[in-house]
Amino acid sequence: MSYFEKKLKRRQGKFKKKSTPSNSRDKRVEHTIKLSKNKRDERLMKRRNLGKSGQRIRTSNSNKEITNYVPTLDELPTLVENVKSNDLETVHKSTQLIRKMISVEEDPPVYAVLQTRIIPTFVEFLQKEDDPFLQFESSWIISNICSGNHDECEYVVDLGIVPIFNQLLHIEDPDILEQSCWALGNISGDCVEYRDLILGQNRIIDNLINVIQNPFSNLDIIQNANWCLSNLCRGKPRPPFNKVKKAIPVFANLIKKNEKQLRIDSTWGLSYLSSGDDLNINSVIEAGIIPRMVQFLNFKSPKIQTPALRVLGNIVTGNFEQTEKVLETDVLEKLIPLIGHHRDQIKRESCWVLSNITAGRQNQIQKVINSGIIPKLVDMMQNCNKVIKQEACWVLSNGVYGGNIQQIVYFVEQNCLKEFIYFLKYNGTRILKICLEAIERILQVGEIQAELTGEQNPVVQMIENLNGTEGIEKLIEHENKVIYKLAGKIWDEYLDQEESSSSDDDDDDHDDHDDHDEDDDENSDENQYDNGNNDSNYLQDNDQEQQLGVNNNLYEF
Known part of the structure; x- marks a missing residue:
């Protein structure tokens, strides 16, 4: 070996050691997207039933005439007294009118109703199996209270309603069943403590899955049960995976449906379940959801694009093999238009996905290069706002940090x-x-x-x-x-x-010493790392040089 060849080999050896996976960028599991006060999840966490969109209105046998009349706050004391009446018709009518009061869209008087201390009576009505009307109206009242702030939700939870609603998941009455799912969804979305309280109930996940898979469940019931199931999978610290993993095949099935809200809530559920270690990620991959997630990137609505990006982003935070499962699809082709999306959130999520791909193996970096997306990311660094520039910078810097010589030359040329x-x-x-x-x-x-x-x-x-x-x-x-x-x-x-x-x-002065050390270093690298890209030879053939758009002299900038 000539002096020149020794010098070149030694330089390449030093470069190789610095590009091994152990020194490559840690994948960004917790990415830098910061939204104001969890705005993106508000619609998932709490939902109020306003009695719109074709909501079925039940009638009491003793009170057939139902009007759109909503009582004023001044009438509340009288209504509360009437709820305690011995006359069933009066009880039915007053309960329903209170429900209407707290179901208004603007400023519902929830606090005023709580101050009357009538809620424990509605909890009792909730358990009256011989009076479905009172059960339904009471469940609606309690569900809407749970959609309020934490103090309001805490008040009714402390009355012991969680196990009651869990039991009502077995009821055949579709309206009461829907309200029970709705209430549990609101409670689980309030805080992690209540999420865990619900998860601690007997067979709660199985009960919700049974509701979703019951052939007699209508769309409204399935939607509410699925939304509740999704809420039970969210939050930090994450719920124990063994408690919620049964939801994965359910979500995987519902994302195939044509109903928009089912797809959205199920995809968010998968995003929560794919966030974690490689075991979590693998369970989601095995459900076969990756092609559907990639397909969702083509949809026009950010409501489905955002959680789909989150699922894919979570998967590529995993090991190299899991990242490769995503790259086996046409995901890079789908991401190109998304980094130019009119919404910054979509741009940022897309860059986050790409940054975790370029934090991978060199053959994975090469796929990003081959997609033609790098010049667009450079353009983003030049022309977008600071936050977007930073996200694009992560993609490019990860590619440089973990890339081989040809790839780094390409990044410099861009x-x-x-x-x-x-x-x-x-x-x-x-x-x-x-x-x-x-x-x-x-x-x-x-x-x-x-x-x-x-x-x-x-x-x-x-x-x-x-x-x-x-x-x-x-x-x-x-x-x-x-x-x-x-x-x-x-x-x-x-x-x-x-x-x-x-x-x-x-x-x-130390050529001989370096040559001696290099052999040991190469053996050490070979035993510890697998770069997956034939890194022992950085001088690729001319075809690859042309593919990368670099000069025949590989090192000429």
Whole structure:
């Protein structure tokens, strides 16, 4: 082996060690999307029954005439007294009128009703199996109270309604069954404590699944039971997976239906269940939902696109094999229009998915490159708002950090280095770290070219031309230890010219020692890591060079 070949092999060996999976980017399980006060989930957490959209109105046998009359707050004391009457007709009518009061769309007087202390009476009515009318009206009242704030929900939960509603899931009356599912959905959406309280009820998941799968259940019942089931899977800390995993095949079946709300709630349910370790992710994959999730990306409504992106994003936070299951579809083709979506939320979610793919193996990074999406992401870094720029930056920096030489050259040709340098003026520690790491990787490739040509590292000149040296030097004084150490390392190893020439002399003096160490390092890498992309040879054939759009001289920027 010639001196030149030894130098090249040693450089490649050093590069290879730095691109092993153990040093690759951690996937972003908790991505950076921050929405105001969980707005995206509000419609899932609590729902009020306003008696609209074809709601069936029940009539008491003793009170046939039902009108649209809604009593005023001044009438409440009289209605409360009438609920306690010995006359059944009066009780029925007063209970129904109170229900109408708290079912109005604007400012329902829930607090005023609670202050009357009549709710325990409605809890008693809820258990009157011989009076379905009172059961139904009481369940509606309680369900709407549970749709309010935490204090209102807490009041009725403390009355012991959860086990009662669980029992009512066995009832044959469709209206009472629907309201029971509705109430449990509202309670489970209030807080994690109540979610766990419901999950602790006897066979609650089985009961809800039976309601959904019962051939006699109408669409309204199925929708409410499914929404409740979805709410029981959400929240942090996550519910015990063994308690909720039975919901996966149910959701997997309902996403095939043509009913919009069933698809949305089921997809959100799958997004909760796919968030976690590889076991959770694998259970969702085995349900065969990936093609349907990818298909949902084509839908026009963000209401289904958002949870579908969340499911796919969760899956690609898993291991390399799980990520590959997503990449076996045409997901990248579907993501291209979504990163240009008119809604920032869709752009951010799409970038999050892509960033976890580029945090994977080099063959997975290559698939992202081949899709043609990289130039569009660079454009986003140049023209979008700060939040979107950061999400796009994650995608590109992950690709550089874990990529092989050809891939890094491609990223540089797409002006990624310029954008990383631009981001050095930002204050966020995480974004500074990933940009500095990407710049360091590009400099490493420049060092390989310097070895081949015997000239200076061309990336150093590129950084100087882009006014990046000043930005890196400033970060040496950064208050964060990780940032100032990383910036200092880049400065000392690459940008401080006096230090660089001294280091080169040292390298020449220790060639034999480096050759000896490299064999051990290669064996160590081979035993510990599997890059899945034939990383032992970074000099690919001309076909791949042309596919990547790089020059025949691979290291020429």
